[in-house]
Amino acid sequence: MKKDSLPQDPSALKNFTREVCYVKDEDGKYEQGLSTGWNVKADALNEAWVEINRRIEEAAKQVELGKKSPVLFFMELRLMDYPTLSGYTGFWKFTIKRHMKPSVFKKLSEKKLKIYAKVFKISVDELKSFDGRNIDRYTK
Amino acid sequence: MEEILTDIPSKRQHIQTAHCENGVVTSLLKYHGVDFMNEPLAFGIGAGMFYVHLPFLKINNAPAIAFRIMPGYIFRDTCKALGVNITRKKFRSPDAAKTYLDNKIAEGEPVGCQVGVFNLPYFPREYRFHFNAHNIIIHGFENGRYIVSDPVMEELTSLSPEELEEVRFARGPLAPNGQIYYPSDVGEISPERLKKAVKKGIKKTAWWMTQVPIEQIGARGFNYTAKKIRKWRSELGERKAGLYLAQIVRMQEEIGTGGGGFRFIYAAFLEQAAEILNNDKLIPFSEEMTKSGDLLRYNAVRMAGVIKGRNTEQKDFDEVADAMAEISALELQAFKKLRKLRL
Structure with missing residues (x-):
């Protein structure tokens, strides 16, 4: 890539930093160039976030319909997958999946609820009271 | 404290x-x-x-x-x-x-x-x-x-x-x-030691890129991804297939890669290596890496077209895959030659 073709598009990095890219100068030698961003990868990142938000809304709907417990919603809200949530809580993936059943979730001990609440950075009450309809509180 | x-x-x-x-x-x-x-x-x-x-x-x-x-x-x-x-x-x-x-x-x-x-x-x-x-x-x-x-x-x-x-x-x-x-214990590093280290680094990368007999690893890996991309649209649907391409673009171009999936950083390294080892034969390899990086970037533009929903036909996925296959061939050939180069 030539130095003068290094894109300087607006991106989420604005006001945080510019990124280093390697570009060729006029003499064809490599040097560092700074870029504010590139539309192509901004589109890709944006698409990843559209998907994240879709998953969060889908999870809220599942909770509202009584098919899943709030654990699923907060897992998606915090951008976690099973290995990550498992790492933070110390529960096996199998156990977490069970906790996502509303019937099992209702009977969870205070201790386990506290673990989830701490990992999700919410109170136990917030965890228990999430019903899928109060989603705006977390996504706005 | x-x-x-x-x-x-x-x-x-x-x-x-x-x-x-x-x-x-x-x-x-x-x-x-x-x-x-x-x-x-x-x-x-x-x-x-x-x-x-x-x-x-x-x-x-x-x-x-x-x-x-x-x-x-x-x-x-x-x-x-x-x-x-x-x-x-x-x-x-x-x-x-x-x-x-x-x-x-x-x-x-x-x-x-x-x-x-x-x-x-x-x-x-x-x-x-x-x-x-x-x-x-x-x-x-x-x-x-x-x-x-x-x-x-x-x-x-x-x-x-x-x-x-x-x-x-x-x-x-x-x-x-x-x-x-x-x-x-960082001691004085002699020019000989540096030369040896540069050679070793080049040989190691050339080995990883060409010699691992697993189709997902090294230069052949691009071809594996290309094969997958051809199937994504019919197997996963347009939305998910587009999302998968977005992941490739991010891994390839996001902050941290130096652009073109680290290929430009490596081209810059080979340019320096030519100087350190006093060996002009490395310059064409640096140029090959630049070419590979440029091809990757063109392909990112192509993928963005799919992601944004402008081009979502099977032929658009095939074009992305074709470019990946081309990159695979280019890198495989370049690193095979580099492996044989006497440094």
């Missing part, structure tokens, strides 16, 4: 690089007197360039592909090749991790720390995923905050003790466990 831990400001040099691990290697070695070190050199000696498509693993619900070697390898291999010893420590207890770090910076020496990105307050929210193999340097402690040199940032930044503890003890895949590392 008192403020006795402040490092000498003149030594608190911040070096910005494309990739965090290259940056930490470069900064720490430079601090220890290895003046010639720079990012492409660290990346090349540490044999950082790579390609792999892990078929069964998913990251953020999309395929796991990487344009670079496993985290930690660049630091390990660069230091090893230059005869520099590394001290690494992981911790169970955050308190022990903090005490160790505080003692180390009290000696006035910067140290590398592995951290998770999700809770890094100085990153934009859009970039904060659960990625745990980020690397930063701690330079000291001032006004109740740790002085942080994050290689991808333009300026020095800082973290409170609580913030630092949180990112050092992020959990999940590749959990840092408070890992701290720094080079020790």
Whole structure:
């Protein structure tokens, strides 16, 4: 890539930093160039976030319909997958999946609820009271 | 904690690089007197360039592909090749991790720390995923905050003790466990040693890119991805297939790659290697890498067309796959030749 073709598009990095890219100068030698961003990868990142938000809304709907417990919603809200949530809580993936059943979730001990609440950075009450309809509180 | 831990400001040099691990290697070695070190050199000696498509693993619900070697390898291999010893420590207890770090910076020496990105307050929210193999340097402690040199940032930044503890003890895949590392016993590095290290780095990358008999690894890996891409649209539907392409674009072009899936950094390394080894035969290989990087970038533009919903026919996926296959052939040929080149 030539130095003068290094894109300087607006991106989420604005006001945080510019990124280093390697570009060729006029003499064809490599040097560092700074870029504010590139539309192509901004589109890709944006698409990843559209998907994240879709998953969060889908999870809220599942909770509202009584098919899943709030654990699923907060897992998606915090951008976690099973290995990550498992790492933070110390529960096996199998156990977490069970906790996502509303019937099992209702009977969870205070201790386990506290673990989830701490990992999700919410109170136990917030965890228990999430019903899928109060989603705006977390996504706005 | 008192403020006795402040490092000498003149030594608190911040070096910005494309990739965090290259940056930490470069900064720490430079601090220890290895003046010639720079990012492409660290990346090349540490044999950082790579390609792999892990078929069964998913990251953020999309395929796991990487344009670079496993985290930690660049630091390990660069230091090893230059005869520099590394001290690494992981911790169970955050308190022990903090005490160790505080003692180390009290000696006035910067140290590398592995951290998770999700809770890094100085990153934009859009970039904060659960990625745990980020690397930063701690330079000291001032006004109740740790002085942080994050290689991808333009300026020095800082973290409170609580913030630092949180990112050092992020959990999940590749959990840092408070890992701290720094080079020790950095002696004089002779020109012969450097030459040997450069040769070794080149040979290692050439081996990884051509000799692993697994179709997902090395230059052949691009071809594997190409085969997959051809099937994505019919197997997964347009939305998910587009999302998978978005993942490729991000792994390839996002902050940290230097552009073109690390290929431009590697081209810069080969350019330097030609000079260090006084061997002009390496220049065409640098040009091949530039070409590969450029092709990858054109392909990213193509993929963006699919992602944005402008071109979502099967033929558009096929075009992306064709380009991937072309890159596979180019790199396979280049690295096969490079492997045979007498250095």
